[in-house]
Amino acid sequence: MPPLLPDLPAGHTFDPVEFSVDAATSRAYRDAVGDGLAVYAAAGGLVPPLAVVALGLGALLRQAVLPAGSLHASESLQCHRTVPEGSTVECRASVAQRSRRAGWIVSVLDSLLLVEGQPAVSARATVLSPAREP
Numbered sequence: 001m002p003p004l005l006p007d008l009p010a011g012h013t014f015d016p017v018e019f020s021v022d023a024a025t026s027r028a029y030r031d032a033v034g035d036g037l038a039v040y041a042a043a044g045g046l047v048p049p050l051a052v053v054a055l056g057l058g059a060l061l062r063q064a065v066l067p068a069g070s071l072h073a074s075e076s077l078q079c080h081r082t083v084p085e086g087s088t089v090e091c092r093a094s095v096a097q098r099s100r101r102a103g104w105i106v107s108v109l110d111s112l113l114l115v116e117g118q119p120a121v122s123a124r125a126t127v128l129s130p131a132r133e134p
Helices: 022-034 049-058
Strands: 017-021 071-079 086-102 104-115 118-130
Touching: 017 049, 022 049, 049 071, 049 086, 049 104, 049 118
Parallel strands: none
Antiparallel strands: 017 086, 071 118, 086 104, 104 118
16 A cells, blocks of 8 residues: 555655547547637647646646545646647656644645647645544
């Protein structure tokens, strides 16, 4: 079983993961979040940047488990290029910061998502997990 995310120290580097984003997955994400913008189809089938980040985080969570009660507190991202539907995305990530505050373990994850070896999206996610009693 993978380790709990709040047990990973600052500096921990996840193994790189790859995933593909086909048109059906991109459409399912847009439908789930109510994103009806025509720009994705008009541009020849692009994947929304937040979908790329969400799928990357999901792939990373095969390497670490979120304990019950964990909260995705914030997300920031920078887009470097578009991600066409059908792309294979590589996600590289690490635990940038880890701290304990008011009964919570705060884990900050930095991710770089690449398409064809080039940065597509960089992201920083903050996850709060309930601290276990020592």
